[in-house]
Amino acid sequence: MAAGPAPAPLHLVLGEDEFLTERATMGVVSAVRAATPAGEDPPVVSRLGGPEVTAAQLFELLSPSLFGEARIVVITGAAELGKDAVAAVLDAARDLPAETVLIVQHTGGGRAKTLAADLRKAGAEEHATGKITRHTEVMGFVRSEFRGLNVRVAPEACEALVEAVGTDLRSLASACDQLVADTGGKVDVEAVRRYHSGVVGVSGFTVAERAVVGDVAGAIEALEWAMHTGVPHVVLADALADAVNSLALVGTQRGVAPGDLARQGLPPWKVKKVQAQTRFWSIDTLGTALQVVSRLNGEVKGMAEDTSYALERAVRQVGTLAASA
Structure with missing residues (x-):
């Protein structure tokens, strides 16, 4: 199978929603693996981050590999990195080793708030993962989930699903996937109520x-x-x-x-x-x-x-x- 187009080497996953953050991260990981040339080993994924991470640990992880293998490095909790650790991430981001993809998860705040802007300047591809709270945003999320599953669903069915399941995005994504699988893509209000009539929840x-x-x-x-x-x-x-x-x-x-x-x-x-x-x-x-x-x-x-x-x-x-x- 032919490899896909090469993804960007630097990614900024920016926002506070844990589900969306992890989904965006795994989306990049999947894209990088899909672009791996036939016959080559998929890249190794390493995760490191948080307030206790040291610059030395980051330097070791982000330094050029002696064996030149493909790597994906995920920096979690980047908003709370210390000053030296931030400098180590930025130094690596500006000159990433070959075959290395760097994904930085950042909430947009924290003591390392400026890191997000600096990564943008370094050319990072940005993935927005801010919290979704407004009704229109939740409904938009549900519609996009169904579109991603190649199914057209009427607005009233989307509304019924939110009323039945609530506003937790992980639960909604799972419900969309299950509904499409169980109905063969024929999702309407009746199907939503039939599959979620036993859900105890109030929206x-x-x-x-x-x-x-x-x-x-x-x-x-x-x-x-x-x-x-x-x-x-x-x-x-x-x-x-x-x-x-x-x-x-x-x-x-x-x-x-x-x-x-x-x-x-x-x-x-x-x-x-x-x-x-x-x-x-x-x-x-x-x-x-x-x-x-x-x-x-x-x-x-x-x-x-x-x-x-x-x-x-x-x-x-x-x-x-x-x-x-």
Whole structure:
């Protein structure tokens, strides 16, 4: 089999998400191995990193090999490397030995924060692995997973999968792969519900949907379970804001055709559901709810000392507003 095109020798995997970081790293490793000429041994993979790593250890690992074998060196936890270790990585990055590929995992912060920028200047190929928290980002991740599996999946099925599985990317990636394998690529809402009907989990969308129809007790119960199972507070706040903003879009344009609403940013499959929810709302209560979710957005991003309390208060307020309309 012919070898693939030679990958870049220097890679910067930049971001805080552990799953995406490892996936990007293994993607580079796989590409390097695929480019190995027929008849040659695949490169050896070595990992080293963290705050206790010394410059001497890095120098030994990154020095030219006496036997000239192909190597892949992965530096983990690069954001916490010491000054001498950072210098050793940069010296190697600027003049990598032949047959050596260097992959540096960096969060973008830490005591070695400037290393990321220096690696860019050295010509590193960058792989973004920042945390995905917003609803639109999670949905985009799910869609890209299905595209990578050569399957087209409707938005409502992607939404159903996130509602069933939650926002953990590793779990979502596994669920996408399993669904495609088990259904032969025919993934729809019914298939998602059939395969995940036994999943015990609550997403931010569950909380939001109960709140915007006035089910205060149900929304608080779902919120408590979501927080207990580790759903990020930013995700919960974003889901509530998305629900209220969708209601505002539809509720202030009663009678507008679904197609026209879709052109304003609301997916066609979602219009009917939101139109049904608008019966719980008036223009005045929607205006108040928009203020509630706007304040919550700031609170979960650092303005509140207790984000759990801020979330519960906002969910109660939205649910009460819906119940009073």
